[in-house]
Amino acid sequence: MKAYHVVGQAPMYTNTFLLISEAGHGVVIDPAAAAADYGQLLRKEGASLTHIFCTHGHFDHVGSAAELKEEWNAKLWCEAADLEGGQFYPLTQADSGYQEGGVIQVDEMSFTVWHTPGHTPGSVCLLCGEYLFTGDTLFAGSVGRTDLPGGSTRQLSDSLRKLAGLPIPPTAQVLPGHGDLSTFGEELKNNWYIRKSVSRQDW
Known part of the structure; x- marks a missing residue:
């Protein structure tokens, strides 16, 4: 497997990722960069895009989803709850949602998915080997906003508590939707929001 960190377009500069299997099948997580950026990497590797995984449906994470799906005939995954077709949630449809705790297999790459x-x-959030893709649920030292439409501080606290109890290796790299990368062990130890959630204290 090869992994690429592809930075999305200004002004959000969303973290997005492209994984390519040994058989040449590509997976984009949070398609926020220009479709051509992924296409250039895929063609360089002699690969084709087969899966598009959205950690959530916000506009700054799905900007090239429709174009990539059409160009590559890739399967698009996003939860139905985020398919509103509005300003914040521009997608209106996806090929599939996610099963809680389910595993999506793409050649040698196994993606375990949890609702957060x-x-x-x-x-x-999706775990693939040592890569934990957290979208805007968990950042390095912080968490995603809950003051936008559909956000809930209580739900996010519950989700962080849930993440802390999952069998995620402490060495797993936390690959968030924005900002710096981290490890899950570092977040369990130092992230104030996780520590408060685990102790069931209000933020």
Whole structure:
């Protein structure tokens, strides 16, 4: 497997990621960069895009989803709760949502998915080996906003408590939707929001 960190377009500069299997099948997580950026990498590797995983449906995470799906005939995954077709949630349809705790297999790459609502109703986190894609649920030292439409501080606190109890290796790299990268162990130890959630104290 090869992994690429692709930075989304200004002004949000969303973190997005492209994984390519040994068989040449590509997976984009949060398609916020220009479709051509992913296409250039895929063609360089002689690969084709087969899956698009959205950690949630906010506009700054799904900007090239429709274009990529059409160009590559890739399967698009996003939770129905985030398919509103409005200003914040521009997508109106997806090929599939996610099963709680389910595993999506793409060649040798196994993606385990957990629902983590709070930033949006349909937020998820995905674990693939040592990579934990957290979208806007969990940042390095912080968490996603809950003051936007569909956000819930209580749900996000519950989701952080849930993440802390999952069998996620402490060495797993936290790959968030914005900002710096981290490890899950560092967040369990130092992230104030996780520590408060686990102790069931209000933020």
